[in-house]
Amino acid sequence: MTEIKDLERELSRFRGRLVAAALFVLLCFGLLAARLTWLQVVRHEELQTQAEANRIAVVPIVPNRGLIVDRNGLVLATNYSAYTLEITPSKVEAELDPMIDQLGALLEIQPRDRRRFKRLLEESKSFESLPIRTKLTDEEVARFMAQRFRFPGVDVRARLFRNYPEGEAASHLLGYIGRINAKEKAAMEEWDEETQGNYRGTDYIGKLGLEQSYERELHGITGFEEVETSAGGRAVRRLRSHPSTPGNTLVLSVDMRLQQLVERLYGDRRGALVALDPHTGEVLSFVSKPTFDPNLFVDGIDVDSWRELNESIDKPLLNRALRGLYPPGSTYKPFMALVGLATGKRTPQQGISDPGYFMFGNHRFRDDKEGGHGWVDMYRSIVHSCDTYYYVLASELGVDLMAEQLAPFGFGQLTGIDLEGEVKGILPSTSWKKRAYRKPEQQRWYAGETISLGIGQGYNSYTVLQMAQALGILATGGERHKPHLVREVVDVVHNTRRPVGKEPFEPVPIKPEHLAEIRRALVGVNVEGTSATAFRGAGYTSAGKTGTAQVVTIKQNEKYNAAKMAEHLRDHALYVAYAPADNPKIAVALVVENAGFGAQNAAPIARRIFDYWLMGLYPTEEDIAAVQQGQAPAPLKPPRRIADVAFRSAVPASAVVPAAASVPAAGSPIAVGPVGAVGRQPAGASR
Incomplete structure (x- = not known):
């Protein structure tokens, strides 16, 4: 009799444990189902966007800067494309100076290039791409690309450069452009969101003269490209793009x-x-x-x-x-x-x-x-x-x-x-x-x-x-x-x-x-x-x-x-x-x-x-x-x-300005390819 009672007690205890285990398993599956529902239904669009973002890079396309021409159509400020050798410090695995020495053995890097790079490094963030050499020849580009695997964090990129064909003439009224510094970056943070977005990927702005006063007119509208990237961040294929709009042309009254x-x-x-x-x-x-x-x-x-x-x-x-x-x-x-x-x-x-x-x-x-x-x-x-x-x-x-x-x-x-x-x-x-x-x-x-x-x-x-x-x-x-x-x-x-x-x-x-x-x-x-x-x-x-x-x-x-x-x-x-x-x-x-x-x-x-x-x-x-x-x-x-009198012929603006720029911003994963007081003193006689 006693044995039967003990058996029933054990069976009852077993059933309780079984029910508890079943409830626990059901609870786990319920939580898992709830989590899956949350991820697959509620947050479906958000997570899909994140997944796409990990696979797709949106690269800003910096527009061609607008031209400046005189009253007769003579071009006073224009653009040309060239290759630059750039370093992204955050991606460099070795020490910077020894690596630059190695680059110097491959390509000519002058002391002034090093000084400029160090100055830019002090003014910029480590994840930004900074030029160490500009205006590379085709031979130099080919030489580096053959040895590119030796220099992680270093790449050749296509850049647009500003050019003033008349040199020193009219320099004070034209002004010049230069790389955006820390103070200017802080000032740009006060701009409205639309304007800030338009300057994504822009590294250079007008610093003086008409280049500064008409910066918004000359800058143009930034475009974008969506590219599929590999796990290593390299571009695999282009998905879609929206071309940039070149800046406006300034026609001066100056002859x-x-x-x-x-x-x-x-x-x-x-x-x-x-x-x-x-x-x-x-x-x-x-x-x-x-x-x-x-x-x-x-x-x-x-x-x-x-x-x-x-x-x-x-x-x-x-x-x-x-x-x-x-x-x-x-x-x-x-x-x-x-x-x-x-x-x-x-x-x-x-x-x-x-x-x-x-x-x-x-x-x-x-x-x-x-x-x-x-x-x-x-x-x-x-x-x-x-x-x-x-x-x-x-x-x-x-x-x-x-x-x-x-x-x-x-x-x-x-x-x-x-x-x-x-x-x-x-x-x-x-x-x-x-x-x-x-x-x-x-x-x-x-x-x-x-x-x-x-x-x-x-x-x-x-x-x-x-x-x-x-x-x-x-x-x-x-x-x-x-x-x-x-x-x-x-x-x-x-x-x-x-x-x-x-x-x-x-x-x-x-x-x-x-x-x-x-x-x-x-x-x-x-x-x-x-x-x-x-x-x-x-x-x-x-x-x-x-x-x-x-x-x-x-x-x-x-x-x-x-x-x-x-x-x-x-x-x-x-x-x-x-x-x-x-x-x-x-x-x-x-x-x-x-x-x-x-x-x-x-x-x-x-x-x-x-x-x-x-x-x-x-x-x-x-x-x-x-x-x-x-x-x-x-x-x-x-x-x-x-x-x-022989003068340099005026070039029509339409012959110089392309319909849209095709140069991606710095840091883009796109592969390199062709791109289109004098003080007053008082008193005295006057004649």
């Missing part, structure tokens, strides 16, 4: 032949020049001398070249036309005369007797002509550039009235030109001085400081661009336009054109009778005044004003002697002019630094510009050489017709 002529006329001298159409604001020439070769920066400038440019006393990297600040000297006098008329402080016939100086307190403000100009009315004050006349006028006007009347001409204000980095300059006033200085004694305006403002000295400090805009307003009788370098933007895919900068601003009110007096005097300057020699025999009538501005203050009892001064401390030569006088088509403002008299060194450059633009004439080589030395006011020999 490159004129630009190069002006740069040649400057020679080795420093300075800046802006020529524009006063009726539209189109910039015809935008010169800053000395220049630099923007091609040096495209592939990463080497240390020696950077040191030479950055440490040069001539400051070739300074855009003098946009950022150089200069006292306008006597080129300011026509505007001062106009203020005198507008405020009723002067009439055209009213004059003074000029003894050759103006006394204010116990300080003698000298005129440039020893003994003075005698009796001087407004016409003679401009034609013969009488300083004393404007010392007296400035004293009567006062600094704040002058600032109020001159501000509408754009002095001391941004012009709004389509280049980044423009500076405002200084239009002096009592309120300006309070903002500019901290100490109360420095903030105070002294009456004696007003005197030299009348001749464009003292605190007056403007860019050549501002002077050109102001002259354009005067030449057109008050028309005011925003200066612009880009004439139109061309969509090369849809072949549409979008004009730039056509809308004028509110005009500056100038009474016709006042304008007529100033214009008459400006014509007199080029007919019988300080720049008459430069325009002798010209086939048109022009109007202008010379200027000579002191860089350093000369003591009251001393005379200026250029021969005894360091070259960088000598007077600047300035000139402003427009032509034809009765219907202006071009207005020019220029400065030749430390060159002395404007009539001798600046006006002759303007004469050749007007001959080119209005008459279709180009100076002879002998004449250009003489102008460079300040030895030829008027042309030495009859100039040539432009048609007889």
